[in-house]
Amino acid sequence: MTEDRRLQRNERRLHQPTPIGIEDVGITFGELSVLEDVSLSVDPGEFVGFVGPNGAGKTSLLRAISGAIAPSSGTITIDDTDVHAVSSRTTSRLVAVVPQDTSLSFSFPVRDVVEMGRHPHRSRFSTPTADDRAAVERALERTRTAELAARSIDEVSGGQRQRVVLARAIAQETPVLLLDEPTASLDINHQVETLELVRELVEEDRTVVAAIHDLDLAARYCDRLVLLANGSLHSTGPPSEVLTTETLAEAFDANATVTPNPVTGTTTVTTLPHGATRATDGDRSGEGERTDGGRWGRPHVHIVGSGPAAAGALTRLERAGLEVSVGPVPAGDVAAETAGGLGVDRIEIDPLSTISSRQLAAFDERVRTADATVIADLVVGPTDESRRLLESLEDADPVIVLERRASEELTTGDGAVARRYEGCRDRAHSVAPESLLGTVRDRLGSGSDSVPE
Numbered sequence: 001m002t003e004d005r006r007l008q009r010n011e012r013r014l015h016q017p018t019p020i021g022i023e024d025v026g027i028t029f030g031e032l033s034v035l036e037d038v039s040l041s042v043d044p045g046e047f048v049g050f051v052g053p054n055g056a057g058k059t060s061l062l063r064a065i066s067g068a069i070a071p072s073s074g075t076i077t078i079d080d081t082d083v084h085a086v087s088s089r090t091t092s093r094l095v096a097v098v099p100q101d102t103s104l105s106f107s108f109p110v111r112d113v114v115e116m117g118r119h120p121h122r123s124r125f126s127t128p129t130a131d132d133r134a135a136v137e138r139a140l141e142r143t144r145t146a147e148l149a150a151r152s153i154d155e156v157s158g159g160q161r162q163r164v165v166l167a168r169a170i171a172q173e174t175p176v177l178l179l180d181e182p183t184a185s186l187d188i189n190h191q192v193e194t195l196e197l198v199r200e201l202v203e204e205d206r207t208v209v210a211a212i213h214d215l216d217l218a219a220r221y222c223d224r225l226v227l228l229a230n231g232s233l234h235s236t237g238p239p240s241e242v243l244t245t246e247t248l249a250e251a252f253d254a255n256a257t258v259t260p261n262p263v264t265g266t267t268t269v270t271t272l273p274h275g276a277t278r279a280t281d282g283d284r285s286g287e288g289e290r291t292d293g294g295r296w297g298r299p300h301v302h303i304v305g306s307g308p309a310a311a312g313a314l315t316r317l318e319r320a321g322l323e324v325s326v327g328p329v330p331a332g333d334v335a336a337e338t339a340g341g342l343g344v345d346r347i348e349i350d351p352l353s354t355i356s357s358r359q360l361a362a363f364d365e366r367v368r369t370a371d372a373t374v375i376a377d378l379v380v381g382p383t384d385e386s387r388r389l390l391e392s393l394e395d396a397d398p399v400i401v402l403e404r405r406a407s408e409e410l411t412t413g414d415g416a417v418a419r420r421y422e423g424c425r426d427r428a429h430s431v432a433p434e435s436l437l438g439t440v441r442d443r444l445g446s447g448s449d450s451v452p453e
Helices: 003-014 058-066 088-092 110-121 130-142 158-171 188-203 215-221 245-252 307-319 334-342 357-369 384-394 415-426 433-445
Strands: 020-029 032-042 047-051 073-078 095-098 176-180 207-211 224-229 232-237 255-260 267-272 300-305 323-330 345-349 372-376 399-402
Touching (some): 020 058, 032 073, 032 224, 032 232, 047 058, 058 073, 058 176, 058 207, 088 095, 088 110, 095 158, 158 176, 158 188, 188 215, 224 245, 255 334, 300 307, 307 334, 307 433, 372 433, 399 433
Parallel strands (some): 095 176, 176 207, 300 323
Antiparallel strands (some): 020 032, 020 073, 224 232, 255 267
């Protein structure tokens, strides 16, 4: 989004009523109290995610906002209208809902299902207007379901049905959109596709609230998270502030580590077994010692390279419970930042300086003591440093190559250096990112009883 666009949105927000206001809301079912004294507001054009453990009240609060159930106490307003003091028709002009269960009682054509979103805007027995038909066509096109329009809703896949129900909500043209676990039944590709579309709606000033169980997706797409736990609002704020090791322990009773995603930069949560610990930060100067004074207590993999390939490799291996080190890597590189977030031992160099003799010695020691070495987009050139790095790699065994760029992009200038690098690659095991962990385990399994499973 451009800065001008952001300023325009903020200017409009100043002149709009608060889309959602929740004040002192309690929800009970018989003798069971689900939520107590929940108060929060949602701004225009904001994407808010409800997160929390099962049974925390995420769906119940969504249903109360939609008007489907009445709170036992407190008030809920949309555009300053109390949704429980007006007709359901009026509420349906304010808020559209995409439920978790997208099954329908009858076998309607897809176009008819989407057209149901227009019912709040016309009288009960009237035929669709030109505006209604245009809204339906826009929703079908936007959700890529136009080619399904003539098919029965019973004849489409679960992922397609999810998009159809979302199209129905879009056609409803309400200022607020509520989604209950919108990605729960979708594969990875359709999860991202759905939330990208929702994000587009938010950029067009639609206000969205969603209950999302996947914390990584919630952090990636939501502007703000609302953490519900133990019958109340535990915390609210930007994802990086809500999803912390401490709050996850309190709300989910989870032993988790929180790090930046090496590609998106958003918060990523990795849960660990209770009692498991994560390695502490290593000595950045490169002496090969852990800060607890011990050497590598588990199978040790050293990564040489930089950029997203190295960052992704160290994230995969560290999460799997292996000891990982990386370097030399330039300060500020995504691999260096990821290593810092994970507490991974690293040899970090100034981007504008040459590698010192001490750092080269540290690299030699890492490769010599590693159980495996991974080359990830290592760029080499006609320098003594490159020659020294490649000389150390000649003694490494096994070597695993993980490259996202063509080899000719990774070597510059000196033909002798390029040939040495190619020789290193020829005797290595070349793998795709998704096969890296399996290959490491295969290569180390026969020689170690402690490779994590």
